[in-house]
Amino acid sequence: xxxxxxxxxxxxxxxxxxxxxxxxxxxxxxxxxxxxxxxxxxxxxxxxxxxxxxxxxxxxxxxxxxxxxxxxxxxxxxxxxxxxxxxxxxxxxxxxxxxxxxxxxxxxxxxxxxxxxxxxxxxxxxxxxxxxxxxxxxxxxxxxxxxxxxxxxxxxxxxxxxxxxxxxxxxxxxxxxxxxxxxxxxxxxxxxxxxxxxxxxxxxxxxxxxxxxxxxxxxxxxxxxxxxxxxxxxxxxxxxxxxxxxxxxxxxxxxxxxxxxxxxxxxxxxxxxxxxxxxxxxxxxxxxxxxxxxxxxxxxxxxxxxxxxxxxxxxxxxxxxxxxxxxxxxxxxxxxxxxxxxxxxxxx
Amino acid sequence: xxxxxxxxxxxxxxxxxxxxxxxxxxxxxxxxxxxxxxxxxxxxxxxxxxxxxxxxxxxxxxxxxxxxxxxxxxxxxxxxxxxxxxxxxxxxxxxxxxxxxxxxxxxxxxxxxxxxxxxxxxxxxxxxxxxxxxxxxxxxxxxxxxxxxxxxxxxxxxxxxxxxxxxxxxxxxxxxxxxxxxxxxxxxxxxxxxxxxxxxxxxxxxxxxxxxxxxxxxxxxxxxxxxxxxxxxxxxxxxxxxxxxxxxxxxxxxxxxxxxxxxxxxxxxxxxxxxxxxxxxx
Numbered sequence: 001x002x003x004x005x006x007x008x009x010x011x012x013x014x015x016x017x018x019x020x021x022x023x024x025x026x027x028x029x030x031x032x033x034x035x036x037x038x039x040x041x042x043x044x045x046x047x048x049x050x051x052x053x054x055x056x057x058x059x060x061x062x063x064x065x066x067x068x069x070x071x072x073x074x075x076x077x078x079x080x081x082x083x084x085x086x087x088x089x090x091x092x093x094x095x096x097x098x099x100x101x102x103x104x105x106x107x108x109x110x111x112x113x114x115x116x117x118x119x120x121x122x123x124x125x126x127x128x129x130x131x132x133x134x135x136x137x138x139x140x141x142x143x144x145x146x147x148x149x150x151x152x153x154x155x156x157x158x159x160x161x162x163x164x165x166x167x168x169x170x171x172x173x174x175x176x177x178x179x180x181x182x183x184x185x186x187x188x189x190x191x192x193x194x195x196x197x198x199x200x201x202x203x204x205x206x207x208x209x210x211x212x213x214x215x216x217x218x219x220x221x222x223x224x225x226x227x228x229x230x231x232x233x234x235x236x237x238x239x240x241x242x243x244x245x246x247x248x249x250x251x252x253x254x255x256x257x258x259x260x261x262x263x264x265x266x267x268x269x270x271x272x273x274x275x276x277x278x279x280x281x282x283x284x285x286x287x288x289x290x291x292x293x294x295x296x297x298x299x300x301x302x303x304x305x306x307x308x309x310x311x312x313x314x315x316x317x318x319x320x321x322x323x324x325x326x327x328x329x330x331x332x333x334x335x336x337x338x339x340x341x342x343x344x345x346x347x348x
Numbered sequence: 349x350x351x352x353x354x355x356x357x358x359x360x361x362x363x364x365x366x367x368x369x370x371x372x373x374x375x376x377x378x379x380x381x382x383x384x385x386x387x388x389x390x391x392x393x394x395x396x397x398x399x400x401x402x403x404x405x406x407x408x409x410x411x412x413x414x415x416x417x418x419x420x421x422x423x424x425x426x427x428x429x430x431x432x433x434x435x436x437x438x439x440x441x442x443x444x445x446x447x448x449x450x451x452x453x454x455x456x457x458x459x460x461x462x463x464x465x466x467x468x469x470x471x472x473x474x475x476x477x478x479x480x481x482x483x484x485x486x487x488x489x490x491x492x493x494x495x496x497x498x499x500x501x502x503x504x505x506x507x508x509x510x511x512x513x514x515x516x517x518x519x520x521x522x523x524x525x526x527x528x529x530x531x532x533x534x535x536x537x538x539x540x541x542x543x544x545x546x547x548x549x550x551x552x553x554x555x556x557x558x559x560x561x562x563x564x565x566x567x568x569x570x571x572x573x574x575x576x577x578x579x580x581x582x583x584x585x586x587x588x589x590x591x592x593x594x595x596x597x598x599x600x601x602x603x604x605x606x607x608x609x610x611x612x613x614x615x616x617x618x619x620x621x622x623x624x625x626x627x628x629x630x
Contacts (some may be wrong), residue, residue: 057472060629078474081474082377082380082474086469089465090464090465091466092465092466092468093465093466093469094393094464094466096397097393097396097397097400105389105392105393108389108392109381109386109470109475110377110378110473111378111380112378120371123367123371126364126367127364127367127371128368129361129363148363153469158371158374178362178363181363181365182363182368185368185372186368186372189373
């Protein structure tokens, strides 16, 4: 428990992992406080999974240091392993075995005797609403059920630190909400959670601190409030009736919102961020309403209007000046070396 | 999967936050399992897989039967006068050959299995590292035993009469299973080293065919050219086949047993560490 006195579950300094020419992780510094959900946000190929794998002792760092509860992930790997659990991007359970068999297998590997492993497995299946599917092979489970058995397998022994690598990628909204509920229940009992995600709203829902990672580097880090202040709390999207009014509307919006206005490829559409800068994420709706009123006063007809959270693309644009798509070539290269990644992306 | 998805969405019970919390509150962790216990647990996993996909036993049942029938009747008349004469000589040898050939499936299954997410979980557990691989091979040892029993049964039906009796036969099978367990570390190495299942299969064939055929399984090496005799007489398969043959015939071939066990130890000592190195790097 030595690490808990310092209050940090994870501490990394200049963490590097290279695959051939690609620097998949390029000097990552993280400080994750215990007892919280820490979000690592970034697009495919940003280095999220590679970072998690190094922290979970699955990959050796090529440079820098990483400590989990004060234990070095290379030199004290076994110490680290006994305190963490990993739920990978792909199902980290044996698909040929049934739900019960998976949990008993892992329970036995964690040192429980047969009876205790079976008992704990039963209780977990019950808590996760999987009792009926307990005797079915995991390969016949739906996406939502797989996620559940996967997380159940990760908390057979309550871990001090749980890695959730993109836990909701590919899930329908309902299953996604259920996974979120599970994460909240886990963290409520004192487990630290490191969550990687491609979705800003997921990080927003669960995490108290967020690191945005791009091309192997942390490009922004802070509380949700701090991050939003730098990006803007939301975006206003609007569609005009008349494309000819667009330059005029752009000007009105710029003044009303005090923000950059972007022209969309669609000739009648405009996008602007609201609630950024000094507003610190507050009053986005009021600002947007004011802007709408200004547009009406100027005689500009708005057909369609929406106020939403900034998408990951917008966050990236704001933080890096390039969008997530420009990553594509690097992606493919990185995933060639990481064979798991390739399969997963093909599936997604 | 398409059949289960629609029904599941209405059946799937909600997650119970209270019972989950009650479970999570238990923070005690049992002591980590011993190396043996972890290996046996992985062996249990291998047996569960056989239970769920019994078709995978095809290679340890149909293939050995085919081997015995084929070679007994193909060579029997020409080499020993009659198939029933020949099988007295052939059966222990063909048993060795078939089981050693079957070991190569280990590499293929390691190669396909290692790509799955569950291996990341295994590797993040605080257990004795080689237990995953040892468990594999323990499961395979069961398959080798099944193959041996199947072949012996066919042999007995065709007229094979081992003078060593039950004890001799069991000793022969035990030696064969021990050797095959050790030999399989070559395949776990290739399974982890090569990128695709096909390349594993290809390399395995390249190793296994010359190794098993260039031995004393089918004929006495005396008729072979000198350079070939030099190879055949020193091949681990020849030592093993001689040992098994004599054990089943009721003798105790100390030297051949020692050679077989020596080779086994060598395989484990050389390919075990290489396998684990690759496994840790994966």
